Amino acid sequence: MPYEAWKDNEYIESLVKELQANGTNVIVGTFDKLINWGRSNSLWPLTFATSCCGIEFVSLGAARYDMARFGWEVARSSPRQADFIMVAGTIVHRMAPVLRRLYDQLAEPKYVIACGACAVSGGPFKKSYHVVMGVDKIIPVDVYLPGCPPRPEAMIYSIMQLSRKIKVERFFGGVNRQEKQEEFLKAHPIEGVDD
């Protein structure tokens, strides 16, 4: 996708500026680029779906949309081996500790896409007594993807956004993400789960 076609270039540019504020070592920087090239091009999702959005995620894997083109088709069922979790569907109170546990089981570096209105904010179930109003109450979210359910094209766009975000991250010395995550987890404790 050409650079101009993206809708949020300012955001990525400001992120890059923030990251490069302290300058980059030449060798480490090159190495960073190589590793980030690998990481951003190899995003393995966790097989995780609770409702409607999960079916669109299946469509995403099918011949029409074929996420294998980008190398995302290696959906792992074990959280240890996945890179990102696409929270496809509503998360309810009973599921919340399970989702948090899954997130904790993912191996670093790990990312989260909140997919669909329910995962972003509770969506059509805003008035419900049993729905978590947005998964960002439980786990840190990297990309928000609205829609009910989002179209597969939108899902591709969201994973591409995630890939872009990874590309500008700094793997060496890039502690900012980890720190943020730790702060988040401290602020949203779940007892009985070791991080």
Added chain:
Amino acid sequence: MADIQEKIAKLFPDATFEQGDTLLVNIPDEKWHNLARTLRDDADLSFDFLVTIVGMDWKETLGCIYYLTSTRNNAKISVKVTTADRSNPMLHSISDLWAIAGIFEREVYDYFGIVFIGNPDMRRLFLSIDWKGYPLRKDYDESPETNPVPTDNERQSDYTDTYVELEDGKVEKRETRVFEADDFVVNIGPQHPATHGVLRFRTAVDGETIKKIDVYMGYIHRGIEKICEKLTYPQTLHFMDRLDYFSAHPYHHCLCMTIEQAAGIEISRRAQVIRVLMDELSRIASHCLFMGTFCMDLGATTMLFYTLRVREQILDIMEKTCGARMTFNYECIGGVMQDLHPDFVSDVKALLAVIPKNIKEYNQIFTGNIIAKNRMEGVGVLSREDAISWAVTGPSGRASGWACDVRKTDPYSIYGELEFDEVIRHEGDSMARFKVRLDEITQSARIIEQLIDNIPDGEYCVKVPKVLKLPVGHWFRKVEGCRGTFGIFLESDGATSPYRLKIVPPSLPAAAVVDHITSGNKIADLITIGGSLDYIVPDMDR
């Protein structure tokens, strides 16, 4: 009807009767178990199919309405049992008469706190053990402070509660173990690739052999029934899409019909035809996806991609007319949201042309495969009696030889005029369940063929008052969803929003029966059986 009433009145003098769309019998709780036994066992009555138990909160009293149907003569009856004790409500269980009643009663207990004396398993069904309050009671405190998002792992008990009535009439609470103390219990789900969503099986295994399964639901319980009570009638419609997202059209159809019946709205023939066309198209799409995911569960991943091809073609048709791929919100009160797309007829004809070819291909790839045959034949046999007792409707019920297609037994909309066969098999195993669905695709295509050239002109949506108020009363309608009998119970107190809207999903019995037909089989068979029953978790959890 009249002789049923006479007969019951003779046997149970304190029963009172109300005439609605079905006969409603009021019976005191003490007599209820006897009446239930008579209703089920009496040769003339033989109400062997418990459609649902609707828990109700009438503000002064709590209670249940039981909907029963006879599979022999298709007679229907409903029974109302109430209790005035709001702090400690108790009714007698009928779980010894209908197997599915056990789960239905747990649901009522979860929503209303009504304890059923004699039910062997009185745990909460959808909500966690520590949930405070009973959400569907009218006086339930909904503030998020009462039940905050849990911050620790769910507490779990290995014991079930049972309430037993002693000789002197007192009720005692007892605890029994779910599994034996030294069972090897494997936890399958809630996040597991083969549970089709977030269902959880605690499975006691002996090597590879399954001894017992304890099903946990509620990991996607969104409280739709409660939300609906706060919304106006047109607003409640869109939740039907999000129950069973594969049969969004039939579910919408059902709720629209119920509201239209209550409001006395007559819809145009064009709208009827469009609705039926959409129902059948979504049935094909749903069965295609079923085959794909089922084969994927058995390890034949490639089949998924072949079946999704047809589904994508149907989704294209839907998208052109309804504007969405999955959650259409297309049927509305009085007809449908918008008229058919100009390409609709030609697109559907193109689809009909490819379906026979595809079915042949599926049979070649999968049905004829020796491994597939070995994996499915004789696995998870559900007898006709069990299917009825467990209320397993739809293709799964028809695979056991039970003619339960609502389109045939109680033809709604224009199904009475259409020519199609009800696909019935008698083996009751996973292969039969698979084949029934495969054959239903052909039948649905047949229905579409009859209609596609005869879509009558006319308005697609009749005028409906802006603010819709239903008269006081209650209604119960059923349709044939893609996975079985889907029902809507609607009670109105005359306001703009429903007093109680009960959804009767086909997936709940399908998940409940898993333990019954799996024990003694292998772990791999659990996946086969679960896949072939084709439950949708958001549908059962609501």
Added chain:
Amino acid sequence: MFDFSLLTNWIHELLSSFMPEWLTVTTECVLIGVCLLLAYALLALFYIWFERKVCAAFQCRLGPNRVGPMGLLQSFADMFKILIKELISLKHTDKFLFALAPYLVILASMLAFAVLPWGNGLQIINFNIGIFFLIAVSSIGVLGILLAGWSSNNKFTLIGALRSGSQMVSYELSIGLSVITMVCLAGSMSVTEIVAKQQDLWFIFSGHIPAIIAFIIYLIAGTAETNRGPFDLPEAESELTAGYHTEYSGIHFGFFYLAEYLNLFIVAGVATLLFFGGWMPLHFPGWDAFNHVMDYIPSVVWFIGKAVALSFVIIWFKWTFPRLRIDQMLSLEWKYLLPINLFNLVLMVLVIVYGLHF
């Protein structure tokens, strides 16, 4: 055909001309080790890409095509990613065994690599019981899998490991017997000699009926041995999430992942060696011109080409058939394959004794 032993001898002489003997041997070992690791890694990456492309073709999709030309760099990206992923250490597990298991698996496939006849004169160890050695070392893999499943302290991995144990032990029999059948025909266990015997005609042609039966059984058992579909019960995704390696992350998981594909190559390579002449070009007695043309294709290309073609067949199985159930899988081996195999061995002996082979 170009004899690679010329090259290796030249290197040996070059090194020994200015080095003492012990240093020469050490240098050569290191050199071979590096070459082996390189070949190992590149082949595994190629196979991962190959499987994804083949699977995509069967499923009417395109497969990886964004990273590099035709998606060729996709597996490199995956490798970089896997290398830097976190290695999760679990509580309440046997840490040593947990870490050891993936190395055992990779060790087994790497040792098996050593005896494959890569080309004319291109072989790492050449000794008279090559085939026996190969079967012996490839069985170490099951130990790694059992350890992995047991030491993870997880019920899914335990079931997966036990499934894998019973599966591999059973199917080893079939592999062994069909290999013995072919060893009978070759009259030798040495890899070089088996290849040399096929100079005129590949064994699959010269051994006709018993050889074809042995080949079919070998292919089935080989698929089972590599835990690939339809025999992928130990890692049955829809049953046991990821089977015995559920708890492994990062490069530990990467080892299992690589070993799976390398085992695929080894199974295909051994089939090539036993039935399709190893690196030997396609020769027919009497067709001299044809044979001559075939000789122009380098022996390494012959070997790898044949092995990849055979692994294509195994991949084809995986993306076509549903998975078997554990009892069906075991009864297939013990009730059908084993008796057929024993009968086939007798048949082969008769064929040899009466000289009925070509």
